[in-house]
Amino acid sequence: xxxxxxxxxxxxxxxxxxxxxxxxxxxxxxxxxxxxxxxxxxxxxxxxxxxxxxxxxxxxxxxxxxxxxxxxxxxxxxxxxxxxxxxxxxxxxxxxxxxxxxxxxxxxxxxxxxxxxxxxxxxxxxxxxxxxxxxxxxxxxxxxxxxxxxxxxxxxxxxxxxxxxxxxxxxxxxxxxxxxxxxxxxxxxxxxxxxxxxxxxxxxxxxxxxxxxxxxxxxxxxxxxxxxxxxxxxxxxxxxxxxxxxxxxxxxxxxxxxxxxxxxxxxxxxxxxx
DNA sequence: ATAAGGCCCTGACCGC
DNA sequence: TGCGGTCAGGGCCTTA
Numbered sequence: 562x563x564x565x566x567x568x569x570x571x572x573x574x575x576x577x578x579x580x581x582x583x584x585x586x587x588x589x590x591x592x593x594x595x596x597x598x599x600x601x602x603x604x605x606x607x608x609x610x611x612x613x614x615x616x617x618x619x620x621x622x623x624x625x626x627x628x629x630x631x632x633x634x635x636x637x638x639x640x641x642x643x644x645x646x647x648x649x650x651x652x653x654x655x656x657x658x659x660x661x662x663x664x665x666x667x668x669x670x671x672x673x674x675x676x677x678x679x680x681x682x683x684x685x686x687x688x689x690x691x692x693x694x695x696x697x698x699x700x701x702x703x704x705x706x707x708x709x710x711x712x713x714x715x716x717x718x719x720x721x722x723x724x725x726x727x728x729x730x731x732x733x734x735x736x737x738x739x740x741x742x743x744x745x746x747x748x749x750x751x752x753x754x755x756x757x758x759x760x761x762x763x764x765x766x767x768x769x770x771x772x773x774x775x776x777x778x779x780x781x782x783x784x785x786x787x788x789x790x791x792x793x794x795x796x797x798x799x800x801x802x803x804x805x806x807x808x809x810x811x812x813x814x815x816x817x818x819x820x821x822x823x824x825x826x827x828x829x830x831x832x833x834x835x
Numbered sequence: 836a837t838a839a840g841g842c843c844c845t846g847a848c849c850g851c
Numbered sequence: 852t853g854c855g856g857t858c859a860g861g862g863c864c865t866t867a
Contacts, residue, residue, distance in 0.1 A: 562860070593843090620861080637861050639845085654845095673844045675861065690862095714838060723862075730861070824840080825860070 562779075563636045565695065565728030566771030566796060567786050568620050571642065574789045576615040578644045579624070583611040583662040591656035594669065596677040597687075603680050607632070607659070619691050619727030623684060633679040633687050634669070640676030643668045643789055691727040695764050700726060702754075702761045709749040709757065716752065717745035718823035720764070729764060732777055735803045735828045737763035744834045745827045746820065771796045779804070802828040 563571065587607050592600040607626075614625035622642075624632040634642065647664045657669035657678060669678065679687050692708070693699035708725045709716070719725055720734040729737065738745045740763030743756055752760065771777065776794035778786055787793050801811050806819040810830035818831045 635861085638859080671844095672846070673860085675844065677862090712837080718838085721861080731859095823838095 562638055562730060562732065563640070563776070563786055564620060564730035564733050564771075565617075565768050566733070566774075567776035567788075567794065568617050568622055568636070568728070569772050570776045570788045570794060571636075572615050572617045572622050575622075575642060575644070578789070579612040579615070579661075579667070581611060581613070582665075584608060585660040585662045587660070588651075588658040589656070590651070590658070591674060593674065594656040594671070594676065594678055595680075597679045597681060603678075606630070606680055618684070618688050618694065619723055620730070621688060621691075630680055630682055631684050633681060633684060635677050636671070637673070637675035637677070639673045640669065640671040641787075641789075643670070690724050692722075692724045693726060695726050695728055695768055700761070700765075702758045705761050706752075706754060706757045709752060712749035714749055715745060715822045716743060716747050716749045716760070717825070717827050719749040720760075721823060721825065726764060728768070731825050731827075732800070732803050733764070733767050733771060736767040736801060739763075739802045739829060739834060740766055742833050742835065744831075745822060745829050770799060774799065777803075802830060804828065 584607050587604045589595055589600040589604060595603045610626040610628050612624055613627050616623040620635060622634040626632060644665050645668050647666060651658055651668060654670045654672050655668050656671055659667040661667065681687060693704060709719060712719055717734055717738060720729050720737065737760060741756065741759035743760060774794055774796035775788055776786060777796040778793035779797055802817050805817045806828060807816050810817055810833055813830065813832050815830055815832040817828055820827050
């Protein structure tokens with residue numbers, strides 16, 4: 562499941578493969594993949610455009626085109642992008658295919674069809690609700706404290722809220738809370754100022770480490786993630802609690818516990834996290 | 836305004 | 852082997 566570190570790894574890997582290349586044509590096999598404009602307009606508008614720059618915001622990939630428009634891609638759970646040779650045929654999970662003038666093709670695959678693609682003049686249309694970028698100066702303890710104040714939902718649920726901080730998903734929310742030694746069931750508004758600072762730091766540390774390790778490539782299954790260059794990430798080796806239910810906490814040895822919060826699996830150490 | 840639950844999807848997994 | 856049921860999960864939508 563691609564979160565900020567996985568999406569960052571993705572865009573870094575794709576940039577050198579796509580830089581300067583031009584789109585000769587597009588094929589949409591599952592129209593709902595295209596969130597905007599409609600699939601027909603998308604195919605017409607994207608033809609002839611070249612990739613000129615590459616960026617990321619939260620879990621969104623941003624491909625700047627030479628027309629000034631931006632191709633925005635959100636992989637959600639199971640989306641994948643791959644640059645493939647011309648003779649690689651799309652399979653049943655390929656919902657969008659971009660033919661490049663180089664002869665290669667960019668395949669968008671997505672088993673669960675949750676991912677979405679936009680082609681927009683102005684990315685703010687898509688990104689309007691996103692909170693601060695966690696590894697930038699826009700994300701500060703004071704702002705986080707303000708966003709949490711008065712909130713009665715569990716802190717885990719609030720970390721998953723993309724309007725509070727962009728890019729944190731289930732893996733890094735659990736890891737950040739472990740880092741900050743905060744019980745994920747705590748009411749967000751009840752955190753002390755010191756705890757908010759610890760959490761701010763925890764979010765930044767786990768995301769930074771995640772990027773260094775090229776993201777978390779979890780075991781087999783539909784949620785597996787592998788970067789576009791095929792070299793798996795290694796961040797999963799350093800998960801302290803995520804999907805480690807019953808295994809000893811790496812700090813104190815007490816078994817990691819699993820609960821469900823905001824309809825999401827949540828893993829924590831009942832002894833270290835208070 | 837906030838919180839909670841449903842929905843979209845399909846492969847994996849389980850029990851029979 | 853086959854079958855039905857359950858689960859996971861990001862973001863958007865609806866409801867309270």
